[in-house]
Amino acid sequence: MLRLSLRNLAGNRLRFILTTFAILVGVSFVVASFVLTDGLIRTFDELVEDANADVDVEVRARSEFDEIDFTLRPIDEALIDVVAEVEGVEEIWPTASSTKILPVKANGEPIKTSLAPAFSGNWVDSSISPLTIVEGEAPDEPSEFVIDETTADREGFVVGEVYDVIGSDGSEPFTLVGISRFGEENALGGAVLSSFTLDELQRLDGSEGLITVIDVAAPDVERDVLVDRLTAVLPDDVEAVDISVVVEEAQSDISDIIGIFGNILLAFALVAVFVSTFIISNTFNILLGQRVRQLALLRALGASAAQVRFSAIFEALVVGVVASVVGLGGGVALALGLRGLMNTLGFDMPSMDIILAPRTIVVAAVVGIGVTLFASLSPARRAATVPPVAAMRAGFRFGSGEGTRRTIIAIILSVPGVAAMGYGLFASSDSTALKLAGLGAGAVLIFVAVSMFAPLFSSPSASFLGAPLEHVPG
Amino acid sequence: MDQLTKPQVDDAESLRPSDGTMAATATGLTKTYGKGDTQVVALDHVDIGFEAARLTAIMGPSGSGKSTLMHCMAGLDAVTEGDVRVGDTRISELSDKELTLLRRQRLGFIFQAFNLVPTLTAEENILLPLLLGGREPDPEWKTQVINSLKLDDRLHHRPDELSGGQQQRVAVARALVTRPDIIFADEPTGNLDSKSGHEVLGFLRRAVDDWHQTVVMVTHDPSAASYADLVIFLRDGHVVGRLEEPTSDLVYDRIKSLEA
Incomplete structure (x- = not known):
């Protein structure tokens, strides 16, 4: 009977391929959503870790709620001096950021930011910054700024030219002195990123005297000692936090955001799986309908109902296994394709590792094999009800039954x-x-x-x- | 379940010529379809026996119940009333599982059309009843059957690569390979040209003469019926006649008189 099942599949190659394809699409979507989210999460995790590799402690506003990082309340820049005085502190990097600043293109139009927001920050000339200069130099004078590589290419910004920059108090001219790159690929997810000196950033943002965080390096002091020393000198509404906590928070925020995106993909995947269940079930029913006389012949020759049922299920099993294995590969390809599509649409995504987590493989198998087997149960049960006399009579039809x-x-x-x-x-x-x-x-x-x-x-x-x-x- | 296994007897004994024992019998066999006003009586209290080691033909006009009779005798269709026995086994009392085993081990089938599984080779089709039961063929018997049906050079062909006559010969080989108690043949030559038809009938005849197999054949063709030892005529669900030592002409005349 096993041989017969395989022969039936081989004898119906086109049908076999089409059936497999229906399941494969669902499996691929599921796999792709996992591969894409796993890969992106790992990439961003590494980015956050690399960016903070030299930092020991971060000083920031104490939040009453579990807020996301970029909504932190600003802190007084006077704290820079307070922190610098603390014993053991070797280096500090005050950072400020703004979403109120927008460079204007040469033709006088502001940059379109429909895909993602425009971020601005003070240039931090250190290894703790994920930004590097790839052309020109860092902003040093108040009237200088740099812009990220992707935006410069897309919007036609040229180093050495003067551009208007819109701030909270209207626009004024700045000289573009350099082009920056975020990480290795400037994968900002479509955001525009411009950098200024700290003073100019504060002025443009309308937040003079305020900064977002102070990153502190104190390689010779234990971190909890440093945290204690900083806490002792900081006001109550400002806290010093071990950088590993900050990294974890950031990673968890990123995972949440990517997770939402992954869940949308997964929803598509589930719809695909759901639809394919019906396609498969119908296909099996049609196949069995066409094979009624063969089933009846087998029953007449002494195949038991169980043998007939099992042969139908085994056929489905083969389809499911093939669909799972091919779907795993298809899912990886789809994940890469989706990443490419997002890049084309302007959501710049970093290149990522292909991570085939055991969970992904298990889910692919459960979806591919499980769904196919599930869809085959009812047709298989019907197959076993074909009476042997049907072999001798043309025109037997499955009763609609259970109407x-x-x-x-x-x-x-x-x-x-x-x-x-x-x-x-x-x-x-x-x-x-x-x-x-x-x-x-x-x-x-x-x-x-x-x-x-x-x-x-x-x-x-x-x-x-x-x-x-x-x-x-x- | 024991009653289903073929009694263990010597080959010599099982190959004995007809001595009047019955391979299958029916008493008071009634088969009705539908209920109430629409009820159709296909078989009406039929008493019949098929003698072992003989070729019996069942004839009758369409609607006479000849196919139904065969289906009921072969355990392919449930009887409404009456007693059907294959050998000593009362098949009207068997469960679906037991009937499956009975068909697999003790009966052989040759149908008019769609006799073979299209995706299996001729050899696999021949061995199918054995494969279904996980049994190994007796190599000598298998070779003998295949050679006498002149199928030895066709074993690895698929059914669609065989002529109609060859396909029917494969079906005959499949029916013979298990050495069943009875072979039921339903219009075995219905789809064949007359040359191939006579070839297949010749093989069935030889299976009875040389190997003392029991064959029951439904046919509407007088010349096919002439190969039988006995022709049983049915009309309207009743046995209406028997003809020993038939010839085509005698069968033809009898049918004419039945239809008149």
């Missing part, structure tokens, strides 16, 4: 389906996530319900549309 039960289940499913979808579409308040979940769950339920109703009215149309297919060797 009433199907209808009842379909109605039971469609009611909460419509309700959930209505909630997702029309509910006025509540969280977006809840509404999206309602929309998704509603769509799934309605899809199942409709597909259960379908056989009731699809039979005549299917026999009409399917008529030409009867001549396809199956």
Whole structure:
């Protein structure tokens, strides 16, 4: 029987490939979402770690809530001197950032920032900064600035030229003295990044005397000792934090953001998997319908119902295994393709490691094999019900059977389906996530319900549309 | 389950010529389809026996119940009423599993069309009933069957690479390879030209004469029926006649009189 299953697959290569493809798409989406998020998270993790490799402690405003880093309240720049006085401190890097500053292109139009915000920072000439100068030099004078490589290329900024920069007090001219690169590839996710001297940044931002954080290096002092010493001299609303904590926080923030993106992909993947379940189930049903006489022949010759059922399931198993293995590769390719697509669209993404986590492989196998087997159960059960006499009689058809039960289940499913979808579409308040979940769950339920109703009215149309297919060797 | 396994007897004994024992019998066999007003009686209290080591043909106009009779006798279709035995086994009492084993081990089948699994080679098709039970063929018997059916150079071909006659010969070989108690043949020559048809009928005849197999054949072709030892005529679900030592002409005349 195993041999027969394999022969049936081999004898129907096109159908086999198409069935496999349906599952493969779902598996690939799932794998791609994992590979992409795993790869991006690791890349950004490494970026954050590298950027803070020389820092021991960060001084920042104490937050009452678990806020994300870039919404930190500013602190008084007078603290720079206080921190510098602390015993053991060797080097300090005060940093300030702003989202109120926007360079203007040579043609007088501000840079478009539809994809991601425009960030500005003070130039920190040190290894702790992920920024490096790739052309020209760092800003040294108040009227100088640098801009990131991608923006310069895209918007036509040329080193040595003078450009207007819009700040909180209107625009004024600045000389572009250099081009910066973030990390190794300037992968800013589409953001515009300009750098100024600290004083000019504060002035343009309208926040004179304020900075965001002070990074501190004190290689000869234990970090907790340094934290204690700093805490002793800092005001209550300012804290000194071990840099490893800051790195972890940043990494966790990044994971959250990438995770949201990954979940959207995963949602697509689940829809694909869901749809393919139906495609597979239908395909198997069609295949078995075409093979009724063969099944009946086998039953007449002494194949047990269990053997027939198992041969159908085994066929599905082979399809599932192939789809999982190929889907794993397809998922990696899709992840790379998605990254390329995002780069083309302007969301610059860093190149990343291909990480095939064990979790990814397990999920691919569960989805690919599990879904296929699940989808084959009902057709396999039907296959085993083919009576042996059907071998001698042409025109045997599977009974639609269970019609009433199907209808009842379909109605039971469609009611909460419509309700959930209505909630997702029309509910006025509540969280977006809840509404999206309602929309998704509603769509799934309605899809199942409709597909259960379908056989009731699809039979005549299917026999009409399917008529030409009867001549396809199956 | 024991009752299903073929009784262990010497080859010499199992190959004995007909001595009047019955390979299969039916008493009061009734088969109806549908219920109430739409009820159709396909077989109406039929009493019949198929003698071992003989070739029996069942004839009758369409709707006479000849195919239903064969399906019921072969355990392919459930009977409504009555007693059907293959050898000593009352098959009307068997479960689906037991019937499956009975068909696999003790019966052989030759159908009119779609006899072979298209994706398996001729040899695999021949051995299919054995493969289904995980049994090994008796190599000598297998060779003998294949050679006498002149299939030795066709074993690795797929059914679609074989002529209609060759395909039917593969089906005959498959029916013979398990040395069943009875071979049921449903219009075995219905789809063949007359030359191939006579070839296949010749093989069935030889299976009875040389190997003392029992063959029951449904046919509507008088010249096919002439290969039989006995022709049983059916009409409207009743046995309406028997003809020993048939010839084509005698069968033809009898059919004419039945239809009149």
